[in-house]
Amino acid sequence: xxxxxxxxxxxxxxxxxxxxxxxxxxxxxxxxxxxxxxxxxxxxxxxxxxxxxxxxxxxxxxxxxxxxxxxxxxxxxxxxxxxxxxxxxxxxxxxxxxxxxxxxxxxxxxxxxxxxxxxxxxxxxxxxxxxxxxxxxxxxxxxxxxxxxxxxxxxxxxxxxxxxxxxxxxxxxxxxxxxxxxxxxxxxxxxxxxxxxxxxxxxxxxxxxxxxxxxxxxxxxxxxxxxxxxxxxxxxxxxxxxxxxxxxxxxxxxxxxxxxxxxxxxxxxxxxxxxxxxxxxxxxxxxxxxxxxxxxxxxxxxxxxxxxxxxxxxxxxxxxxxxxxxxxxxxxxxxxxxxxxxxxx
Numbered sequence: 001x002x003x004x005x006x007x008x009x010x011x012x013x014x015x016x017x018x019x020x021x022x023x024x025x026x027x028x029x030x031x032x033x034x035x036x037x038x039x040x041x042x043x044x045x046x047x048x049x050x051x052x053x054x055x056x057x058x059x060x061x062x063x064x065x066x067x068x069x070x071x072x073x074x075x076x077x078x079x080x081x082x083x084x085x086x087x088x089x090x091x092x093x094x095x096x097x098x099x100x101x102x103x104x105x106x107x108x109x110x111x112x113x114x115x116x117x118x119x120x121x122x123x124x125x126x127x128x129x130x131x132x133x134x135x136x137x138x139x140x141x142x143x144x145x146x147x148x149x150x151x152x153x154x155x156x157x158x159x160x161x162x163x164x165x166x167x168x169x170x171x172x173x174x175x176x177x178x179x180x181x182x183x184x185x186x187x188x189x190x191x192x193x194x195x196x197x198x199x200x201x202x203x204x205x206x207x208x209x210x211x212x213x214x215x216x217x218x219x220x221x222x223x224x225x226x227x228x229x230x231x232x233x234x235x236x237x238x239x240x241x242x243x244x245x246x247x248x249x250x251x252x253x254x255x256x257x258x259x260x261x262x263x264x265x266x267x268x269x270x271x272x273x274x275x276x277x278x279x280x281x282x283x284x285x286x287x288x289x290x291x292x293x294x295x296x297x298x299x300x301x302x303x304x305x306x307x308x309x310x311x312x313x314x315x316x317x318x319x320x321x322x323x324x325x326x327x328x329x330x331x332x333x334x335x336x337x338x339x340x341x342x343x344x345x
Contacts, residue, residue: 059108059111059173059174060111061171061183062089062107063105063169064167065102065103065170068165069165071133071134071165072099072100077091079122080108080118082111089105090105090107100288115140118140118144119137120169122134122157134159136157149171152169154166170187185319188224189225204220205220219327219330222319226243226254229242229260230243230308230309232256233306233307240309241270242260242263244263252274275324277295278294278320279295280294281294289313290307291308
């Protein structure tokens with residue numbers, strides 16, 4: 001690329017700035033399209049086991065949930081940069097107080113064996129261009145793989161040596177056979193399942209390989225994505241509750257307790273929502289922390305509003321959609337949920 005830069009400057013001297021930019025951009029695109037030897041087997045295996053590269057190729061998904069900084073008071077955008085590739089993240093809103101919480105800003109990119117660093121670029125949008133506000137540098141081996149794809153980690157944002165704010169990021173190793181939403185929901189389920197294992201519980205499913213699970217095992221794993229704290233509001237009263245799926249008499253409920261210890265002690269739930277009775281799940285149009293659930297009982301329809309505590313609102317709603325749809329698919333094949341008893345603790 002140094003040679004193309006020299007040629008580009010020569011063109012500028014001979015012609016104009018436009019010729020230089022045109023040549024440089026064409027050269028960059030040609031260079032980007034040239035594969036490296038480690039992109040193909042058997043060179044990829046040789047480079048990995050010989051120590052030339054420290055990791056295999058994988059697809060990385062980042063999920064940004066919180067951002068703090070005065071730069072958010074103006075329109076900004078975020079970009080994930082890996083090697084020669086730049087991927088724009090989903091849009092983020094403007095914040096009057098310089099704080100965004102429980103948003104869902106995502107970007108996904110291929111990390112090749114030769115890529116040792118990834119960059120998160122934050123730009124301020126201008127009329128015709130965009131101005132780089134901060135560039136966060138992450139080492140692939142040390143900061144991502146070495147920390148086992150950390151979740152909800154805070155990183156400080158700088159502009160040169162000036163501290164601008166901070167950002168909370170979760171990293172996911174993407175399964176190419178699944179879409180982005182399914183990957184995030186599965187990672188949330190695995191995160192909660194690991195929490196059970198770390199607390200001494202023994203699970204009847206193997207969570208290490210979700211891509212080769214039986215349909216029943218996969219449904220049980222997805223149920224873990226619906227566990228966690230939420231502020232529930234019904235009939236003008238708001239209370240902090242701890243939610244978890246609960247199976248009773250062949251039916252699956254979304255039940256709640258007063259606290260996590262009470263839930264984990266297998267006490268009787270304070271209340272329950274029959275999951276297949278849920279007819280509507282809506283996200284609040286302006287508040288990124290709130291969602292609405294409508295379900296039906298013998299007395300008629302009921303409405304619940306939830307405010308998130310520990311994760312993005314979209315992860316909760318995506319988890320509900322996926323689990324309910326997966327349960328319906330399962331019942332179509334097996335008529336009931338009795339065969340799940342072999343996999344539920």
